[in-house]
Amino acid sequence: MDVEAGPTRKARSFPLYRTLPGFLRDPLEEVLRIARTADGEVVRLDLGASRPFLVTHPDHVQQVLRRESDNFLRIGTFWQPLHGLFGDGIMSEGEPWERSKRVLQPVFTARNVNSATDRMAEAINDVVARFDGPAREGRPLPVLPEMSRIVNETVIRVLFGGKITQAEADRLIPAMEEVAVNIAYRFLLPFVPHAVPLPGDRAFRRGVQVMDETLYALVERFRNHPGEGHDIFTALCQARLAEGGDLDDTWVRDNLLAMFATSTETTTVALSWLWPLLAENPPVEARLREEIDRVVGGEPVRPSHLGDLVYVKQVIQELLRLYPVGWIFPRQATRHTVVGGVPIKPGQTVLISPFLTHRLPSVWADPLRFDPDRFAPEQARRHHRYAYFPFGGGPHQCIGRHVFNVEAQLILTAVMSRYHVRVSLPERPDARIGATLRPKVDFTMTLEPAGDDS
Template sequence: MGRRADGEIVQINLGPFRPYLVTRPDHLQHILRGNAANYTREGVFWRPLHRLFGHSIMSDGPPWERSRKVLQPVFTAKNVESLAQRMADAIADGIDGLAEPVGSGRPIDVPAEMARIVNTAVVKIFFGDKISMADTERLAPAFNAVGTSVVFRYLLPFLPGSVPVPGDRAFHGALRTIDDIVVPLVERYRDRPGDGDDIVSVLCRAGGHDDPVWVRDNLVAMLATATETTAGALTWLWPLLHSHRDVAARLREEIDRVVGGERVRPEHLASLPYTKQVVQEVLRLFPVGWLFPRMVVAEENVGGVRLRRGRTVLISPYITHRLPALWDRPDEFDPDRFSPSRSQGRHRYAYFPFGGGPHQCIGMYVFTMEAHLIIAGILSRYRQVACSPEVATPRMGASLRPRQHVEIVLRPAREAGREGAA
């Protein structure tokens, strides 16, 4: 539909539900930034997520403003850089856990292992080790279940919540698991948050005594976004590298040259420009946040189309990132499209995997550093010699994940080199 519309704003006929589809960068800039207050995170698409995140940084209006004001200092580029070495050490410790399956030659469960490595770092650095790894291991599948169980709610957004659909039981079960972990955590620290700069302490100091539900909502939001985004994006990486051997070889060469046999350090990252391009291209093809619905507050004309009050506007990085008018060979995996020379003149909203405007993801600096450290850390030690499936395809959900279960086989870099493995 996006390609047929060719950048024009169109209304999609989904029976009783007729949202506007907006794909052109200048229109997106107006909605996400220029007049963002007129397009809120409300409406039928947000109902399942509001049940999960409540009045948090994933909402809108005063609760969102309060949440962002409290959490923003934790995620500034300056603060993330100050935590970089601790993050690098935690990620390296997480990658150490791959040694056993690699040594035994077993396939590696990519979603589970990427989540484990990310969680090892995120919980330690940003949650002050206040969540046990056992609880973290319970949270990862619960958040994944939430993401996949809302499919029918997305496909039938006009149905009221009182009408049961497939996935509701899984959603409520996952929600109970999340609350079984997060609610006691809030109770434990709400009246004694301490003076730490981790997310739990920051939120409890701001609202633990007066508004524990607000603390709970934001903890759930941050746990979901700080872990799911990185782990989800990295799951797509391995099938893409397996089916594009030239990209994989160039990526390995850069990492071998810069990192060598050392542990990856934050100062290595500035010398890994191709690694950055690979991550950018993964997010272009498979942005984890693939759909950003908005509700029109006041009627206005955009691009010659009257957007009526109360209607839903659908914004999708997945669609805009694949428009032929914006991208040459849009369905091909080509990290060189993010080289400095080819990036010149590109509209800011031709590529927006982290959203834009006031609601731009505050964790994008964390994601960028995490992803680069994890990729460089794994490929400095290991070589990928097999992947199943060879090509992954997306499934619908709250976040964009592969339909197929992804597994890879790794070999130690030195051993693979001796064997001449690709």
């Protein structure tokens, strides 16, 4: 038992009758208001069917995600929708998670990621080059679907190597979109029994069915002869053969689906927020363009450019501060402890949110301002380790974080080295709560060839 020294206290509560109007009007803004009011204090939310604790102070986040990670597990009501989708693989707990992590971790070593960056850069340059037509025509493009197209085609090459056909990829991508959009109600209302239909249920099941059919067909085709390669699919199939009968097709499917979902949806959403932020901050965009023009010029972006794209990296880091890839991490205590002076009993849930911690004025100065210089080398060292945790922390920290960072930097650089981006947006869109924080409204971008003087 890891109990903090000193007196304990009862958590301050935010009763439903006071918060309900705000939750009905804008749930994300209401939870932000509560977090700002609490200002790092552990508090309790009344959500009707559940009363979780909200933990936002970096010290307390570190306790839950790292120091007591064996106490606070990814189980309970809030994990039901995700467990129902991802099963017993890398997104689970206990022995299934440990085994999946043991298999997948070597795929995400810096060496393997570096070897994959050539494939990533090639895929990104190929997809981005298709914007030349719309750019010449001045045709507006929907931002989120276009970011999704770049990300999906890139991830499919890294995830499956050359083992997936174009027809299979063309089925997976829209099916994943259906799953990502339509899981939102189940994620927001995890207490509602599945016997009670919610909006999006039918489309969600349809998307999962298509993904299952496609992934199981791939496993069937390569089950006994996975071949070589550093892609994730090959690693899973090879592990299945090495482990004998202990790992079945469902285990491969669960891990493939988890890696595909977390590699595509999160990256797509994060990059969709980038363009409005740059449009609102012309000095940042100008400095970014100067660096990209100086380092890359008019040639396709290559992995060898990344070491000199220092400001590009800072922009991506600051993007993830405002719009982290995972916005909330529920955990359930398995034994008694104390966090921030508040006793936590076994079976009680705590909610950790990088989105909220990253926006606390007591943690970050002027937190809503988009300022990549927060991550300049001389500044970054001043931050608390858990003031910034867009990929979680502790043993469950996202193992694909290096892939995300490289992919995001390559995509940003590839787009801006070829085009000037003009976003059609009267004001920055609000975020919609779901498994990820998608923009509430659709918006478009118009591309102009970078060689133009306009």
